[in-house]
Amino acid sequence: NRLMNEIILELYKQNYAISNLAPFSESFYRRYGYENAIYEKMYELNPTYLRFFKPVKEGKIVRGKWKDSDLKEAVIKLYQDKLNQNNQRNTVDREDWWWDRLDTYYPGRFICVYFDKNNQPAGYMFYRIRDREFRVEELYYKTPQAAKALLSIIASHSSSDLKYYVKMSESSLLGEFFPEQEGLKVQILPYMMTRIINVEQVLEALHLINTGKIKIEITDDEIVAENNGTWEIDQINKETKVRKTEKDPDYSDSITNWTKVLLGHLTLKQAVRLGFIKEHHLVDNDFIKGEVSFYDYF
Secondary structure, X not given: OHHHHHHHHHHHHOOOOEEEEOOOOHHHHHOOOOEEEEEEEEEEEOHHHHHHOXXXXXXXXXXXXXXXHHHHHHHHHHHHHHHOOOOEOOOOOOOHHHHHHHHHHOOOOEEEEEEOOOOOEEEEEEEEEEOOEEEXXXXXXXXXXXXXXXXXXXXXXXXXXXXXXXXXXXXXXXXXXOOOOOOOEEEEEEEEEEEEOOHHHHHHHOEEOOOEEEEXXXXXXXXXXXXXXEEEEEEEOOEEEEEEEOOOOOEEEEHHHHHHHHOOXXXXXXXXXXXXXXXXXXOOOOEEOOEOOOOOOO
């Protein structure tokens, strides 16, 4: 208990906005303000369904390992391009040493990169075959052609003796590429828990759907007292202004429940309807939160 309190306070002093962790017990970490905010979508593919994906006729697919500099450069470029779209939330900004660490942490991984007809990288995939399981541990595509090309690589390993799993971000629509979907097994699984360390920083990083103001009250942060209180968020064009106020809040609840809205997948209306957030005054507004593309483990 002392250790968790000390870590969170130290993070606040060092000006960190959030903390993520892989929980051994969700209820344990919830005591310290952590909440489920990062989920993954897991596809289990029926091998017979892979017949829909044929080898590409346009562009090319290059397969190799992380030591292959051309593939490494292409993967990093695609990943960084995704981050630069400014619609990512809680997605890790990977430095070179972190990429290398991931390769060490997941030994035996193969990389596939799809290059389009202009020889530009348009999608990549990390996968391993272990214990009769074909596991895609990360997949990203910029175009439908790239998605189908990467699925064709899985299809090229088609075997009734293998089980096929593809891990994607929660918002993934990969299943839409399958002409038949009844045999797809799709699960949304909790992955990482998040703790808001600095409420003001998090609110300043978010945008509202509509121009205007909304006042939210944060309660029950027993570790970082500065987070408690009523915060007024004012959306002026594309600029977000945040300040503490003594005015009555429009919505209020604990910092853990606010994590479901500010960093999780619940909208404000959904959280109110489910009883996680108390509504005092109805405000026609909500938070734009972006997409979570989180494959990293630590």
